[in-house]
Amino acid sequence: MNQKELIEYIKNNFKGIENIKSIDEKQFSITVQKERIINILSFLKLSNFKELALITAVDWIKEEKIEVVYILFSYEYEQQLIVKTYIDRQEPSIESIKNLWEIATMYERDVHEFFGIDFIGNDDKRPLILHNWKDIPPLRKDFDSLKYSNTIFGKFKKDKE
């Protein structure tokens, strides 16, 4: 199936998709509601999108939303698929997909550490990369890295803010 047929196929077989956008000939993105994320991902996994390349997030601070991004890949169609969903920024939580992909556990632990997103069902919330982190998660947009660095590691000369 080429990308057009694939988009048609997904549209016809899965209801509740908010937006489908083609990025280039080998890549397209789908936006779904937060509640439907497990359904769409399991549907896609069955439709040959077998590789979960990455789970990550984007902090849209002005819109008060956090976008959770799942990047899938299908060796059969050779298509990259970006599945996106928006969650609340104040109490960010979303269903874990660790039962679909085992590797999601580590991705989710990573995203939890850097964005503070709570993945319901994934209890492994031990810090993975950061050392003794007490502040707000560092990849949130309101975290000021330079200020932090100057406060804790000492300031030597005047830096451009």
Add this chain to the structure above:
Amino acid sequence: MELYSTKKLKDEGFEQILNFFRKKSLWMLHYCTGCGAVELPPTMTSRWDMERFGMGPMATPRQADLLLITGYLSLKSLKRVIYTYEQMQNPKWVIALGSCPINGGIYYDSYSVINRLALYIPVDLSIEGCMPRPEAIIEGFIKLMKQIENGEAVGYKKYQENYKWYKQNQDSVLKREFPVLSGEEK
């Protein structure tokens, strides 16, 4: 706090003889902490061959004389580096490679990388570059050897004498109990 002037050390003639032999066989701890690690294999192996200067890699800190901080140090690494440094036997020396341990380097604004190494462990020699070339590293080694012979590389003694000061600095970054940014506002 007692200062180690060159003259005073010269008076201790015995140390001078020891230093002469120390400089000729430096064992470098095989621990790579940052980007600089990538220029060490060329320095060690055939092309630049640092063994002709009497230096070689050593696997365990307890038998090493020289700790190389090869570039940036993240907080998590810093903890291990301090462990390692304290495990090394006296006399021991520290070389900092690259810009990052001098003044933060390209990671000056990173939340995870320390800016100045000299606050946490004493640095005997800093080499500029990002990364320093093998030639620059070798020049640095030769300079350190001269320092050792002249008895001017006394970082380990300073660490012993000012242990409290160093410990306090180390703890201030490694063992924080309150958030840094919101804590500052109060």
Add this chain to the structure above:
Amino acid sequence: MDYKKKSFFAPFNSLKYLLKDPVTIRYPKENKKTYPEVEGVSPQYRGRHFNDLEKCIGCGTCEDICPTGAIQMVEFDDVKEKNGATKKRPVIDYGRCCFCGFCVDVCTTSSLGMSREYVNNFPTPPEATEDTQGEIISKYFIIRPDLNFSKNQGWITDNNYSWLELKRVVMGIFNPEERSNSFLEIVKGYTKEEAILEARRCVACGLCKDACPIHMDIPEYIMAIFNDDVKESVKEIYKTNPLPEVCGRVCTHKCESVCSLGHRGEPVAIRWLKRYAVDSLPLEEYKNVIANKPIKQAGKSVAIIGGGPAGLSAAYFLSFMGYRITIFEKEAKAGGIARYGIPAYRLPEDALNKDIDFIKSLGVEIKTNTNIDKNMFEKIYKEYDAIIISTGFDLPRSTNLSRNGMENVVGALPFLHDVREFLSNKISDVKITDNVLVIGGGNVAFDCSRSVARLQKMKFGKVKVTQVCLETPDIIPADKEEIEESAEEGVTLIYGMGPKEIILDDKGNIKGLDFMKCESVFDENMRFNPKFNENERLICEATMIIEAIGQAPDYSFIPEEYRSKMKFERGKIVLDENYSTGIEKIFAAGDIVKGPDIVNGIATGLNAAKGVDKLFN
């Protein structure tokens, strides 16, 4: 993969390496084989920086691009001051530098480069205490680059690889055939896309701001244009410049001559960008954008004699300070030299009117057709709380050989005045012949010759204009574009000749002009003092001569009692720091202060306004 059965002698295989060259480089004695012709590291190695402190202009672009914040611009006393440069020079912190070479790639003057030096190490001195150790190490690696390493050049950037956009966005211009038929404006102006592209080139160094007589916030308004925010841009422009439409077209653009991009390529078209900004915002919108209410109420009245750029500028700024302004203008319309000295193809009527209308809308009263004589001056002096004289240079200067009053010998300003009046249908005809000679090498001379060319095309269908100037091509004061464009329009330009004598025919009409070779224009003190060689001669045939060799002020309207108290130097009034003439209540602005230049006129207008305000506070 299969492995072969090893022979018994396999271990002796290694013996073959015995005779091979060693891989090890016997540093520092030996060079690498990869680049044998250079010593040590590669020819374009990115090592320590070097900087030509003379060439560097301290624009700070390197500081802006540095990804590590390693570069800081610091002011140095040992740096010579020069035009279009600051005293700041980059200082590099090698405890930050990542040797990316971006600073070299964006350097606007190509003064900064990287050498092939790389060995620099610092042993912590044993005397260093704990508290100072970190500082000592860090400080050792903070260095101002100079020419120490420039012999060992590594990474340098020529124009081909520069990251800057060195080429200007080409301004649309009508072709010579089209434009020489009419007095329509010859440049088309930037479209929105072109303006954004041109604004993108600016590196926001701010050198232009220092060079501009009125210190306009040039980087800011260019940034606003880049962000497609014309309103913000006009707001920034009007903070300092009350005549942007005029300046956007005919300003002498001192900003562009110091533009940092001009060192490697073409300077940013600051003038055209200003023109784009004000052109694309209609007059009705102005009041929403620019504050048009006085910031205070002074309650005093000020008379301004002369409605040229300086007078209008003073009126604009004073009206913001809450003064009642009356401008006395002898012509039918305000604008002065901008209207009657600059041809319409450079500054169209509409653009000028837009600026003046906006100033009028602030409550400034302009009394046109009011010629000031001595009595009138006395009257105004009594009636108003202050007077600003901004009458400008409106008398034409003439060569000593032309017999005054001779028919067909005219001055540049009266001629241009007539052309303007002719275009606005005030007079029916401008006197012109089919073979005209223009004397002069300034912009005004070109204005005359190009106007003549247009009129000739309209009247006779063909162009025959000869322009003769004293200067050689390298010192000619006119703009380069003027020379190129006039040549395209059919003007013949002759360099390096000075007029000697007018040749008349039997009936006393002009037949031509006798020229002699000009050896040098300036003397050793760089004063204007031409030397001629009478042996080299050139005779130009012409039936009409326009003299465009400069203008002079006219102070005859000022009563003797005031004039005797004023100080003059080379035709200009000498003022104190408050722009006061030394006589109470009388101030001056414009060409009579700083010489003929529109943007200087605006600057003096502002300063005179400040002086007036100081008088009452």
Add this chain to the structure above:
Amino acid sequence: MSEILTYLGKDEEYEVYELFFGPNHPGMSGNFSYILTVDGHTIKKVSPDPGLLHRGFEKLVERRLWLQNIALIPRICVPEPDINEMVYSTAIEKLCHIDVPLRASYIRTIVLEMARLSAFLFGFGGIGGTTGLYTASYWSISDRDYLLDLFEWLTGARVYHMYILPGGVRRDLPNGWTEKLKETIDYLQKRLNEYDRLIYNNPLVIKRLKGLGKIEKELAIEYGITGPNLKATGVKYDIRKMVPYAAYDKIDFDIPSQNEGDGLARAIQRREEFQLSLDIIRKALKDIPDGPVRANMPNPLKFKVPKGEVYVKIESARGEHAYYIVSDGGDKPYRMAVRGGSYTAGLILAQKVLVGCRIEDVALWMATMDICPPDFDR
């Protein structure tokens, strides 16, 4: 060695210990550690402890201009920095719709393949080091230096080149560089035979690597294993071929693959890809056209990227190296997520595959998988 043993109590016959493997350990590639639960020699549980190289790139790029980031991102992966510049530039070119001149594409291809060669040579050294064949590492690292010399000539630096920019490359090839590269390629080709004798035909290495950390095809896909490790299991997927970038679509080449999926197959796959890279460079050098090396690019201080998002991946020596870049239309990236080639292998697959192996296998398994800690530490 900082292997700290923690006594966890008796488990039937053997004593179970927790072993800190790394970060200061000669067998550890880079600064990284596994916490192994060992029962005698046998590993019972693996839990990775990354973060020792964490610098917060994803945060730092948000603080810098689009083009300033070119200086920062190569540092994400030290042995093969050019791939980062390539991914980043390709992403910007996709978002801004910039066409790269053909010559620049070819130069990029050559540079990327050279970087791949030097990464593979580093990998040979890793295999040599962990199997005790120090000759291999001494040879391969000094051979790698010849490539670095050429990099230095072309780009001005040995390791961090910062050479590939959005819109093209920074400099044209210097005079005489191409000839020197051809010489070096021929030299490496000759040396490959020596490496065959030394490593791949070495009974010791074969015995040691055979069956080590075997991965099935389905498992590899499920776990997101990419690159040479995936090809070693029999999936013939190479991004250079399937989603061509740079000038790979203009160069004719075949993708090698193995079937076994064990340590030996991975090592041999790398050796085959080494050969492939040599071939690609030869072909690229033959076809390289004349022309400009950089498209007209805006002033770097006022460079804005239109709103949008893109996931760009390229084939690195360790597998799929990808960035997910989001732009909000401003002069700085809004978000950049890094997916390193060995992310899943080092962090997740290790927990599954290494169970049941012996302690001394860990370093060797890491060497054959080419695990690079900066990939997951960022």
